[in-house]
Amino acid sequence: MVSEAESMARESVIVVIDGKRSKGMVEPLDWALKHVVRRKNTVIVVAILGDMGKKNATQCFPLNMRFDFSGILEKLEFSISSGHAEVKPRDLGEEIERKREQFQAILQPFSKQCKRNEVKLEVKLAAGICPEEITLKEAENANTRWIVLDSHLKKYKMCIYWNVECNVAVMKGKDVATLMPSRAPKPDCSPVSSEQADAETWPDDPSLNDQETGNQNVIEEEESSIQPAPRGPSWCPLQFRPGFPREFLSSEIEEITNGFSDIVCQEENLKVYEGVLQNTPVIVKSIQDDEQFWSMLTILSRVRHRNIMNIIGYCCTATNRLLISDYPCLYSFAMKLQCDVSAINLSWRARWYTATEIGGSLRYLHEECPDGPIVHQSVCSSSIVYSHGCSPMLSNFMTAKWYKGDVPFNGNSTGKCPNLEEDKQLYVDIHDYGLFLVELISGKVAGCFPHENEGQSLIDWALPLLESSSVTQLMDPRLADKEDDLKVVHCMARAALLCLKNDSGRSISISEVLAVVRGDQHAVLQL
Known part of the structure; x- marks a missing residue:
């Protein structure tokens, strides 16, 4: 029979970092070790490297290699994507060696820190593979308590969050993270609660205790600002709830988007921000083209169907043309495929x-x-x-048009x-x-x-x-x-x-x- 201590030893924390950058690369790992890693946990660092010079990549498969980093890393795994039937490690030559030396230098102090506290450290380098995919695979294969995402990878957070049952943290800056509590039923004790602070720290290293205490208020403040979307048989998107769609004030949009601080994507005539309304994730589209805005608003204010992603509101001022809709938490079908x-x-x-x-x-x-x-x-x-x-x-009505009918919304556009x-x-x-x-x-x-x-x-x-x-x-x-x-x-x-x-x-x-x-x-x- 497996003891409770042995069971806890198998628990893991997955840290997903952007391995292409040097400045701030290890901030997610540093935060995880301070705040959520327990003694005898496994920390799996997944470094996203991009395509490593490979073009037109079509297939992904793992190449497992063991390196002697003077005992620093137990395993280094490359997932290389290529259109060829086989890729050999030696073909990557200098690039692999460069990454090997880079991670050896960067992770040296973290490796020593982990050893002192009986924490197992694994590092996996992923090239040419979707960050969401490799994160979900690791979460499936490990008894995962936490996933910590690099701020550069935050666009994947909702898709990961709705496909796992562990806690998710998304870095916002040094020592600051947004917490997304697990959707699974929770035990009485939470790893970020004040009662459990002592259990979460590593007593063998007093400096870590001091650092965690200094940042505890930051964690609790971030957690209180993000709540999971309502769930249960009666839950439905905001677009189908009474009172929507409606017109929003600029001040409301500022509050919803936290001052337009989290931008999801930006194109020529479009900026997309994420936010929270009534504890539910939403997106706010800022449309620069006036005619396109009124055309979309004219159409989406009149259509109602359970399989159409509609708006929950709009805001029109002298400087802003904004449409608000539910956040597609499970993302697009293309991303799923x-x-x-x-x-x-x-x-x-x-x-x-x-x-x-x-x-x-x-x-x-x-x-x-x-x-x-x-x-x-x-x-x-x-x-x-x-x-x-x-x-x-069905979403993305940017190019939608009426075929007939003259249904003006504001007198400026017929759509x-x-x-x-x-x-x-x-x-x-x-x-x-x-x-x-x-x-x-x-x-x-x-x-x-x-x-x-x-x-x-x-x-x-x-x-x-x-x-x-x-x-x-x-x-x-x-x-x-x-x-x-x-x-x-x-x-x-x-x-x-x-x-x-x-x-x-x-x-x-x-x-x-x-x-x-x-x-x-x-x-x-x-x-």
């Missing part, structure tokens, strides 16, 4: 269900909107997102579509939906298809296989092909071919395509 861990969890039935739900949202836009058809124009796996506890939702034939406009979405079906079946993301630079698109690769009914060659090899599952895959494949190559000589509606996805035999015979 690119991460092996989450892709394997997307069974064939789950993918088929996603196809029917997104098809239903397009049918609503094309055929059921009271003010006339809406063309999305950006249907793809990157535009399909998940919020915790929700169905897949009206260009003068194009309706069938041609709607077919844009139907064609894109067919490509999305190919993404679902193959597990490949259109924008990241490995042969794109060689002139072969995902459609170029998939269409011959669809036409020859070679569906098994198209299927995602990461999933098992059970006989029952093959039926839904073939339904999606027939629908994809119908969308991408229409030989009937007439316009195909999304309703007809959706009937094929669902396996309606009458629809298949008719088409």
Whole structure:
């Protein structure tokens, strides 16, 4: 029987750092050792190195190597991504040696500190692999209590948080971290509570106790500012709760975003910030293009569907054009397909269900909107997102247009579509939906298809296989092909071919395509 002490010894803390930078690289490790690591824990440092000079990487596989760092590191693991069938350590030559020497120097003091307190230190270098994917894999393989993320990797925090049951800390600066408490049922004692402060420190090193005491208020303050989203059978996104959508004041947006301090991404005409509203994660989009803002607001203020990511509000001032929506906590379908861990969890039935739900949202836009058809124009796996506890939702209405109807929101913009034939406009979405079906079946993301630079698109690769009914060659090899599952895959494949190559000589509606996805035999015979 395993003793309690032995069980605790197997607990681990995963520290994910940006290994490409030198300044501040070890701040997450330093913070973890001060605040959350216990005696006899295992600390797994995962250093994200990028592609290490490799271009057009398409596959990821581990290369395990042991180095003698005078006993400093027990194991150094490289996950190298390459389009070739095999990569040998010697092929990386000088780059591996440079990283070896760098980490030997940087981690020397931490190694001694860990040894004094019977903490096992492992270091794994990851190149050409998604930080989210390797973090989730490590969390699966270890009895993980905490994951500590480098501030440079904070964009992955929500996806990691909603896929693990341990605590997550995200660095905000030296000795300051935002805490995201575990979603799993907690024991009476919390490792960051004041009662447990003594249990969490290492008595053998008094200086560590002093440092932790000095930063304890910082930890508690950060923890109190972040609460997990409400959960339970009655939980739903803010967009479906009473009182939304509504207009927000600038002061409210300032409070929600903590003074616009956390920016998620920035493009030419768009900035995206994260924030918290009613203890629920939200994103705030700052849209620079005035016409685009009013077009999106006009559309999203009128559509309501369970599979459409809508707004929860807006703010319009002389200097700001802001749209607020729920945070897609489980991220986009494209990100899920690119991460092996989450892709394997997307069974064939789950993918088929996603196809029917997104098809239903397009049918609503094309055929059921009271003010006339809406063309999305950006249907793809990157535009399909998940919020915790929700169905897949169509998002990214940056390019959406009304086909007909004059429905002004503020008198400055009608949101009206260009003068194009309706069938041609709607077919844009139907064609894109067919490509999305190919993404679902193959597990490949259109924008990241490995042969794109060689002139072969995902459609170029998939269409011959669809036409020859070679569906098994198209299927995602990461999933098992059970006989029952093959039926839904073939339904999606027939629908994809119908969308991408229409030989009937007439316009195909999304309703007809959706009937094929669902396996309606009458629809298949008719088409």
